[in-house]
Amino acid sequence: MENIIEFNNVSCSYEDVDGNKTPAVQGIDLRIKKGDYIAVLGHNGSGKSTFAKLCNAILLPDENMGTVIVNGINTVNDEQIFEIRQNVGMVFQNPDNQIVATIVEDDVAFGPENIGIEPSEIRRRVDDALTKVGMYEYRMSEPHKLSGGQKQRVAIAGIIAMQPNCIIFDESTSMLDPKGRQEVLSTIDYLNQELGITVVLITHYMDEAVRAKEIVVMNNGEVILKGTPREIFSNVEKLKLIGLDVPQVTEIAFELNKHGFNFSEGILTIDDFIREFKI
Amino acid sequence: MLKDITLGQYYPVKSVIHRIDPRVKILLLIIYLVTIFMADNFISLGFIMLTILFTVFLSKVPFKVILKSIKAIIFIVIFTSLINIFFNSSGNVLIEFGIIKITDSGIATAIFVAIRVFMFVVISSLLTYTTTPTNLTDAIEKLLSPLKVIRVDVHSVAMMMTIALRFIPTLIEEVDKITNAQKARGADMESGGIGKRIKSVIPILIPLFISSFRSASDLAFAMECRCYTGGHGRTRMRQLRMTRTDIYAAIFMFVVIACMIVLNHFASFAKI
Numbered sequence: 156m157e158n159i160i161e162f163n164n165v166s167c168s169y170e171d172v173d174g175n176k177t178p179a180v181q182g183i184d185l186r187i188k189k190g191d192y193i194a195v196l197g198h199n200g201s202g203k204s205t206f207a208k209l210c211n212a213i214l215l216p217d218e219n220m221g222t223v224i225v226n227g228i229n230t231v232n233d234e235q236i237f238e239i240r241q242n243v244g245m246v247f248q249n250p251d252n253q254i255v256a257t258i259v260e261d262d263v264a265f266g267p268e269n270i271g272i273e274p275s276e277i278r279r280r281v282d283d284a285l286t287k288v289g290m291y292e293y294r295m296s297e298p299h300k301l302s303g304g305q306k307q308r309v310a311i312a313g314i315i316a317m318q319p320n321c322i323i324f325d326e327s328t329s330m331l332d333p334k335g336r337q338e339v340l341s342t343i344d345y346l347n348q349e350l351g352i353t354v355v356l357i358t359h360y361m362d363e364a365v366r367a368k369e370i371v372v373m374n375n376g377e378v379i380l381k382g383t384p385r386e387i388f389s390n391v392e393k394l395k396l397i398g399l400d401v402p403q404v405t406e407i408a409f410e411l412n413k414h415g416f417n418f419s420e421g422i423l424t425i426d427d428f429i430r431e432f433k434i
Numbered sequence: 435m436l437k438d439i440t441l442g443q444y445y446p447v448k449s450v451i452h453r454i455d456p457r458v459k460i461l462l463l464i465i466y467l468v469t470i471f472m473a474d475n476f477i478s479l480g481f482i483m484l485t486i487l488f489t490v491f492l493s494k495v496p497f498k499v500i501l502k503s504i505k506a507i508i509f510i511v512i513f514t515s516l517i518n519i520f521f522n523s524s525g526n527v528l529i530e531f532g533i534i535k536i537t538d539s540g541i542a543t544a545i546f547v548a549i550r551v552f553m554f555v556v557i558s559s560l561l562t563y564t565t566t567p568t569n570l571t572d573a574i575e576k577l578l579s580p581l582k583v584i585r586v587d588v589h590s591v592a593m594m595m596t597i598a599l600r601f602i603p604t605l606i607e608e609v610d611k612i613t614n615a616q617k618a619r620g621a622d623m624e625s626g627g628i629g630k631r632i633k634s635v636i637p638i639l640i641p642l643f644i645s646s647f648r649s650a651s652d653l654a655f656a657m658e659c660r661c662y663t664g665g666h667g668r669t670r671m672r673q674l675r676m677t678r679t680d681i682y683a684a685i686f687m688f689v690v691i692a693c694m695i696v697l698n699h700f701a702s703f704a705k706i
């Protein structure tokens with residue numbers, strides 16, 4: 156399968172006022188295939204957002220410090236920046252700060268309008284995107300009258316209307332209540348499973364990360380672990396060492412194993428736990 | 435309670451006035467305001483008042499709603515009227531005490547000016563009652579587009595208006611949140627003299643400023659991610675289209691102006 160995003164040994168640093176450069180991410184080597192569902196874990200300041208910004212050419216790798224290829228295009232290519240950003244959409248943390256227009260459907264239309272799509276085609280895409288996130292009946296509402304989860308779904312619709320191949324969610328559920336979180340997460344699952352959109356889910360919640368096919372763990376700007384959720388959460392001690400949690404069941408199984416139980420490593424769901432417990 | 439505020443004051447019903455193209459509506463409003471100014475006697479003014487009442491009737495916006503916008507300016511109108519009554523010394527003196535003379539023409543002028551201002555407000559507010567903020571900003575962008583020749587960035591101005599409208603409710607919510615947070619820390623906002631009260635606003639204002647800058651930079655970033663680069667090469671989903679209604683509206687306006695001119699000419703005896 157084709158790679159939608161390709162990181163080749165990428166480093167990227169921010170320059171502070173004195174001109175000193177501190178790398179926010181370094182030596183990242185990563186391939187994301189079309190249709191993947193990837194979760195990115197890491198504590199605050201580990202470089203997750205920087206990684207996300209590298210994916211759609213908001214940030215560029217430091218000179219001679221690797222390349223980022225999006226759908227075959229190197230992100231340093233200035234002329235194709237529209238194509239890159241249309242291909243890789245991004246949904247952020249605060250739903251209020253990413254909605255531009257005073258009416259839901261106008262906001263969804265914002266992206267397609269920017270890339271110069273025909274009005275009738277925009278209309279079609281907007282209706283389609285709103286239906287997919289289940290917000291069609293709210294198309295004429297004012298954004299500030301919606302709940303957090305609904306606002307976030309409008310933001311997602313705004314990205315879908317650009318028909319991207321990949322959507323990056325940068326802690327998009329962290330400001331929502333449990334109900335809103337659930338709404339957004341099931342929308343994300345739907346995008347990945349039914350529409351085949353590649354999903355990169357940056358999160359602090361372990362139970363969210365478990366939904367992904369693959370997890371990437373970052374620490375101090377580097378990718379330190381990569382694998383299926385089961386593989387990742389087998390490393391309970393290593394994760395604890397860098398200040399990350401593991402899902403609650405995984406931890407219980409891990410602690411029980413210390414006392415002579417024999418659960419297999421990296422148990423992720425309560426169902427698995429119960430099954431093994433009975434045996 | 436804060437969730438109830440609406441943007442602008444759009445009154446969502448279906449009417450001919452709602453259907454008029456917003457660009458046409460803005461232009462007609464300007465012409466209407468000029469026409470109101472042209473009326474120089476009570477008969478013309480009465481005529482204009484009738485046409486405005488008719489327009490309000492067509493718009494299906496209830497009078498109760500319109501009265502709200504009149505209430506907002508009633509003090510200004512009373513104040514200007516009083517000035518007119520006390521300081522207009524032409525005409526026959528009715529009452530006199532000290533330096534103040536109240537004359538018949540003074541009272542007439544006061545009433546005339548008051549009616550004029552009320553009509554101004556009614557017809558202007560009708561524009562915002564019958565046009566959505568989105569349509570309004572779109573229309574302003576279109577109408578100002580000739581200014582592009584002298585390098586005014588019309589698109590950015592319209593975008594700023596949209597974003598301002600979009601963020602008013604968000605900012606109000608933010609103020610509410612910060613106020614509660616400060617109260618929870620023991621800030622006293624309700625007592626004390628003016629000076630103390632003004633001071634108590636500062637702990638609200640500063641966090642509000644900081645959070646707005648943050649929101650602004652987040653929003654700019656999100657817009658960039660959605661391929662925004664300004665107005666160049668941008669299309670719009672909503673296309674403004676003129677219809678037959680606009681022609682009728684223009685004809686109506688034309689008739690009003692014509693009647694005005696005739697009335698001004700023949701009713702010069704009632705001149706103010």
Ligand SMILES: Nc1ncnc2c1ncn2[C@@H]1O[C@H](COP(=O)(O)OP(=O)(O)OP(=O)(O)O)[C@@H](O)[C@H]1O
Pocket residue numbers: 169170178179197198199200201202203204205206
């Ligand atoms: N605009 C900036 N200027 C300078 N340094 C920055 C900037 N943004 C981030 N950094 C630094 O880069 C590092 C990585 O930041 P990044 O935002 O990528 O972390 P993160 O994993 O997204 O954290 P969080 O979980 O808090 O969102 C941090 O040390 C941070 O201080």
Ligand SMILES: [Mg+2]
Pocket residue numbers: 203204205325
């Ligand atoms: Mg971040």
